[in-house]
Structures are given as structure tokens and as C-alpha cells.
Amino acid sequence: MTRGNQRERDRERAMARSGSKTKTKDDGLTPEQRRERDAKALQEKAAKKAAQAASGGDAGGDHNFTFHKEIRDSALFILRGRGED
Template sequence: MTRGNQREKDRERAAARNPKGKNKDDGLTPEQRRERDGKALQEKAAKKAEKAAGGGDAGAKSTKK
């Protein structure tokens, strides 16, 4: 192995940058988490639909020459 302990050092640096890690212990049951996430997705979809309806031709290119 030519990398030595570089990989382990990089993992330590990454763990230091993100102290909470991959621990998903937020005190919620899977059912509560599903409800929370579903509500967030509905709000996101509503916001996107509102932007699409209100924006109209916001992404259209200009035809001026």
C-alpha cells in the first residue's frame, strides 16, 4: 500500500469537520420522522409550484437583437 496512513488521517479530518457524524438520533420514532419529512417535501413542492406559476417566462431567452 503506497498511501500509508493518509486515508486514516483524512477520515479523522472529515470527522473533525462534521462532529455530529452520521448519527440520526433525533429523538423521533420512524413514524414521526416520516411525517416530518413528508411535510417538508409538501412545503417544498408547494413553493416550487408557486414559483413556476408566478415566474411564468423567467427562464425564457430574450429575443432582442
């Protein structure tokens, strides 16, 4: 059994549904500016979590370890992006 132009129609419909939802990194920043922005966001996140832990808001023992691993991995990613290992 042949499918005729069903595949082509399905592709056209899929493209129409997705429209212009393509992922782009065009935020007008250079890679260096993006790294600085991301590093600042990570520092703010770490400061917020440290303040929360200092006030006794850390009730989930293993969560603290996971958070620090996440910060370490993010910092390594940023450093590797600059070519520093």
C-alpha cells in the first residue's frame, strides 16, 4: 500500500504547528558576557542557599550535598568554556 503524499502533508502540518518555536541563543550577548551573567546568577543562587541554610531552613540532609555538587559542576563548566582546565 502506498502512502501517497501523506508524509509530506504530515511534515507540513508539523512545521505549521511548531511555527517559530525554534531554539536560538540569540540574546545579543557574546559568549564572555553570557558566562559572566551565568556566573553571577550562580553566585546569587549560592548566596541565597547559604542564607537559607544559616537560618535553619535546610531540613533535607542530602540536599545540601546535591546543591554543592551542582555548583561545582556549573563552575567547572564555566571554566572549561573559557579554555581553563
